[in-house]
Amino acid sequence: MASGLTDMEELLGRVSNPAIADYLKEALACYGTGAHRACIVMTFIAVFEDLRTKTKLLATLNTQARAISRDIETLANGQKPFETKLVERLQSNELISELQGQRLKQIISHRNKAAHPSGHHASAEEARYVFFEAIDKYLRHPALSTNHAVDRIIERFSEANYFPDNNMTNIRAVVREEVSGIHPEAYDYMAIKVVGHIGSADATANKNARFFMSGMAAIDESAMRKVVMEQFVAKKSSDPVFGDEIAATLSSGPKMIEIANSTTKSRLNSLIEKVTEGTESTVPITRMKHPITLIGAMISKLDESTVFPTFQGSVDKILDKYWRNPTIIDAVSSSTKAFKQLRRLYLEKAGSSDFATANDFAAALPDLDQKLAEKAPRQFAVQVLGSVCVAAQTGAYKAKPLRSSKFASIGALRAKAIDYIDEKPDQATKALKKIGIGGTAADFKADYLAPPDADQD
Numbered sequence: 344m345a346s347g348l349t350d351m352e353e354l355l356g357r358v359s360n361p362a363i364a365d366y367l368k369e370a371l372a373c374y375g376t377g378a379h380r381a382c383i384v385m386t387f388i389a390v391f392e393d394l395r396t397k398t399k400l401l402a403t404l405n406t407q408a409r410a411i412s413r414d415i416e417t418l419a420n421g422q423k424p425f426e427t428k429l430v431e432r433l434q435s436n437e438l439i440s441e442l443q444g445q446r447l448k449q450i451i452s453h454r455n456k457a458a459h460p461s462g463h464h465a466s467a468e469e470a471r472y473v474f475f476e477a478i479d480k481y482l483r484h485p486a487l488s489t490n491h492a493v494d495r496i497i498e499r500f501s502e503a504n505y506f507p508d509n510n511m512t513n514i515r516a517v518v519r520e521e522v523s524g525i526h527p528e529a530y531d532y533m534a535i536k537v538v539g540h541i542g543s544a545d546a547t548a549n550k551n552a553r554f555f556m557s558g559m560a561a562i563d564e565s566a567m568r569k570v571v572m573e574q575f576v577a578k579k580s581s582d583p584v585f586g587d588e589i590a591a592t593l594s595s596g597p598k599m600i601e602i603a604n605s606t607t608k609s610r611l612n613s614l615i616e617k618v619t620e621g622t623e624s625t626v627p628i629t630r631m632k633h634p635i636t637l638i639g640a641m642i643s644k645l646d647e648s649t650v651f652p653t654f655q656g657s658v659d660k661i662l663d664k665y666w667r668n669p670t671i672i673d674a675v676s677s678s679t680k681a682f683k684q685l686r687r688l689y690l691e692k693a694g695s696s697d698f699a700t701a702n703d704f705a706a707a708l709p710d711l712d713q714k715l716a717e718k719a720p721r722q723f724a725v726q727v728l729g730s731v732c733v734a735a736q737t738g739a740y741k742a743k744p745l746r747s748s749k750f751a752s753i754g755a756l757r758a759k760a761i762d763y764i765d766e767k768p769d770q771a772t773k774a775l776k777k778i779g780i781g782g783t784a785a786d787f788k789a790d791y792l793a794p795p796d797a798d799q800d
Contacts, residue, residue: 350471351371351374351471351474351475352371354474354475354478354479355367355368355371355478357478357479357482357483358478358482358483359483359485360393360396360482362392363389363392363393363396363482366385366386366388366389366392367385367386367389367474367477367478367482369385370382370383370385370386370389370474371474373385374467374470374471374474377467379457379465379466379467379469379470380457380458380464380465380470381457382465382470382473382474383453383454383457383458383465383469383470383473384454384457384458386450386470386473386474386477387426387450387451387453387454387458387473387477389477389482390447390450390477390481390482391425391426391429393481393482394429394430394433394447394481395412395415395416395419395429398411398412398415398429398433398438399412399416401438401492405438405492407436407438408436408438411429411432411433411436411438414428414432415428415429415432426451427448427451430444430447430448430451431444437490440528443480443481443528446476446480447481449476450473450476450477453465453469453472453473454473484526484527485523485526490529490532492525492529493525493529493532493533493536494536496521496522496533497536497537497540499551500540500543500545500547500548500551500552500555501545501547501548501551502547502551503547505517505547505551506550506551506554509554511557511561511595511631514554514557514558514561515558515561515562515595517558518555518558518559518561518562519558519562521555522559522562522567527566530566530567530570531570531573531574533559533570534556534559534570534571534573534574534575535574537552537555537556537559537575538552538556538574538575538578538579539552540552541553541556541585541588542584542585553588553591556571556575556588556592557591557592557594557595557596557631558595559571559596560592560593560595560596560599561595561596562596563596563598568596568598568599568602569599569602571592571596571599572599572602572603572607575589575592576589576592576593576599576603576607576611577603577604577607580607580610580611580614581610583614583617586614586617586618586621587618587632588632589611589614590614590615590618590631590632590633590634590637591630591631591632593611593637593640593641594631594632594633594636594637594640595631595640597637597640597641597643597644597645598644598645600641600645600649601645601649608653608654609653611654612653612654612655612656612657613656615634615637615654615657615660615661616656616657616660618632618634618637619634619657619660619661619664620660620664622634628668628670634657634660634661634664634665635661635665635668635670635671635674636674637661638657638658638661638671638674638675638681639673639674639675641654642674642675642677642678642681643677647678647679647680650678650680650681651680651681658675658681658684662675662681662684662685662688663688666685666688666689666692666707667703667707667710667711669710669711669713669714671685672685672711672714672715672717672718672719673714673718676718682718682719686719686723686727689704689711689715689727690723690726690727690730690778692704693705693708693727693730693731693733693734694729694730694731694733694734694778694779695734695739696737698738698739698740701731701734701737701739701741701742702739702740702741702742704731704734705731705734705739705741705742705745706741708727708731708745708753708756709752709753712752712753712754712755712756713755715727715755715756716755716756716758716759717755719759721759721760721762721763722763722770722771722774724756724757724759724760724763725760725763725764725771725774725775725784725787726774726775726777726778727756728750728753728756728757728760728791728792729774729775729778729780729787730778731745731746731750732746732780732787732791733778733779733780735747746791749791749792749793749794750791750792751794757792760788760792761788761792761793764784764785764787764788764792765788768783768784768785769784771784771787772784775787
């Protein structure tokens with residue numbers, strides 16, 4: 344009995360309403376003394392006191408709930424049985440599901456056998472079952488499952504100030520507040536309704552639906568991630584029309600990718616590639632749908648085994664398109680594999696024998712300098728500057744002034760390269776040899792890195 348009692352104590356911790364928890368503590372005390380019938384009766388009282396309270400709360404939003412609450416309160420105040428009638432009225436008005444109604448009637452049946460002279464002897468297992476069902480299916484949830492409360496939310500999507508701004512933190516806060524009274528069993532219905540407004544001819548409703556879906560994804564709860572994946576991401580991943588919205592949703596809640604099946608992941612990879620190809624240069628990187636934001640969210644929140652190899656195509660597309668943007672360095676630097684791929688791409692472009700490619704990199708390097716110096720290893724600093732020198736030697740005209748100025752405009756990487764050469768000259772020499780530069784690292788430093796005042800010494 345000790346282990347069962349411990350489990351029940353843990354269950355009790357899920358109930359936030361102190362008045363209901365008080366009933367359950369009494370039920371638990373009964374169980375601990377072997378009074379299993381009393382435990383069932385006290386649990387029953389907790390369930391229906393809770394259900395009455397939640398019906399009263401729902402009555403402020405819903406006319407059907409208001410009528411039910413009025414009738415039930417009349418019965419309860421007159422000390423008349425109301426429990427079965429309450430279940431039937433809630434179920435017939437679709438304020439609870441058929442399955443919920445069946446489970447509640449089972450609890451009523453267990454209580455009737457335990458409370459009346461039926462010859463039934465309640466066991467410890469039966470008491471634990473009723474206690475568990477009561478808490479897990481009802482008492483731990485903040486409100487009744489109701490489509491009507493969801494409908495009230497959806498109706499307001501036409502309001503221009505529903506989301507005061509497009510800041511993701513604020514969007515998540517609005518959605519969290521709006522769904523705080525929604526039972527998790529209504530999440531599927533809510534997601535379906537939201538999806539139905541994405542792409543709406545009403546521009547305001549469309550925007551609010553898109554923001555709401557991203558806000559749902561940003562709520563880091565397994566039940567919410569599941570419905571967003573199942574009702575939106577998975578269902579719409581085969582339709583490129585929803586590419587931007589899905590990209591924004593995944594940026595907001597990338598962990599939902601972990602529960603996607605292999606087919607959905609394959610579709611998502613293809614969809615992200617298409618979104619990357621189609622994203623205009625005018626789209627701000629701060630937008631949740633931007634490929635840099637998306638890949639950064641995925642890499643920061645998911646294991647590499649989830650990103651690779653499934654999303655390798657997406658990573659390739661994003662790096663190939665956005666390598667010039669310093670933000671991409673922050674986005675992928677937390678991934679050993681992705682950041683190594685980006686550094687390899689930089690080295691290939693820096694020392695390319697194709698003049699256009701080498702010149703393109705040389706022009707971009709001053710903007711990349713600070714971020715690369717912050718994130719990349721010192722050996723890379725030596726190799727990337729060495730590769731620019733190789734390109735200059737073969738005629739890349741934009742690489743030549745970088746080399747001749749001894750990388751004056753690339754101060755952060757230059758300082759990092761000098762530091763590596765001074766501390767580990769042998770390793771630096773080997774690193775330079777790999778990119779086709781002979782001699783020692785000290786020679787390279789003197790020829791291409793030493794600042795002008797050092798030449799005069």
